[in-house]
Amino acid sequence: MKNVFNLCFIFLISCVGSAQKMQQVYIDHPDINKACFQFLTSEKSATSENEKIMLDTLYKISEQNIRETYLIGQIVYVSEVGEGKHLHLNKDGKLEYYRIKYEALTAKEGTEFFCAERLRLELEKKFQSTSAKLKKNPLDLKARQELETNLESYLKFSTAAQGKSQIVRNFLFFSLGKYMKGDQGLPVSPCEFTQKILNPITIATSDLTDPDSKLAWAANIQIFTGYELGFTMAGYCK
Numbered sequence: 001m002k003n004v005f006n007l008c009f010i011f012l013i014s015c016v017g018s019a020q021k022m023q024q025v026y027i028d029h030p031d032i033n034k035a036c037f038q039f040l041t042s043e044k045s046a047t048s049e050n051e052k053i054m055l056d057t058l059y060k061i062s063e064q065n066i067r068e069t070y071l072i073g074q075i076v077y078v079s080e081v082g083e084g085k086h087l088h089l090n091k092d093g094k095l096e097y098y099r100i101k102y103e104a105l106t107a108k109e110g111t112e113f114f115c116a117e118r119l120r121l122e123l124e125k126k127f128q129s130t131s132a133k134l135k136k137n138p139l140d141l142k143a144r145q146e147l148e149t150n151l152e153s154y155l156k157f158s159t160a161a162q163g164k165s166q167i168v169r170n171f172l173f174f175s176l177g178k179y180m181k182g183d184q185g186l187p188v189s190p191c192e193f194t195q196k197i198l199n200p201i202t203i204a205t206s207d208l209t210d211p212d213s214k215l216a217w218a219a220n221i222q223i224f225t226g227y228e229l230g231f232t233m234a235g236y237c238k
């Protein structure tokens with residue numbers, strides 16, 4: 001089975017000649033997110049043969065001697081709203097960046113970016129799905145349980161992003177500003193929130209040099225603490 005896979009992969013690479021195009025071939029693969037998480041954590045084993053094949057594919061793509069230009073996003077501070085921005089879901093459910101940037105990446109860097117983007121997309125969809133449920137019914141117990149699951153997924157993602165490039169760690173940034181208006185529901189639980197995301201913030205901002213990104217993080221940390229404090233004082237957190 002593996003020999004057949006290797007022959008197929010070699011054939012595809014010879015035809016496509018691009019790590020980025022190869023990544024796009026597998027963008028909707030059912031095992032892509034699991035394999036991407038394993039790839040970012042440098043895991044080599046998988047729970048099933050299909051997952052192992054997908055994981056092997058990511059490693060083989062990352063080993064190509066190719067450097068290509070990727071469309072990435074920058075974290076920006078938006079003074080008009082007093083908070084940082086990075087990405088959002090468009091009407092088609094795809095990630096869009098507030099400030100587009102093009103950057104040349106090696107196959108390994110590009111595969112790490114591709115995987116981080118896939119995992120961040122999955123997280124953003126979870127955040128929005130849960131907040132929509134709570135906007136409709138704030139007492140929905142199942143949705144409230146999802147809050148904890150969302151935060152747990154985010155924390156696992158932050159662990160996978162640790163030690164990676166800044167463009168990968170930028171995916172740890174997310175804005176709570178739009179949810180603070182009181183009519184958008186909640187994406188994550190506010191209870192002990194700042195304590196739980198202290199490590200992800202440290203991972204994301206380690207060696208951060210861009211002034212705009214620093215300002216964006218500083219503004220959003222204030223939003224995070226206000227988010228938790230408001231719900232705690234309201235008796236939401238026990």
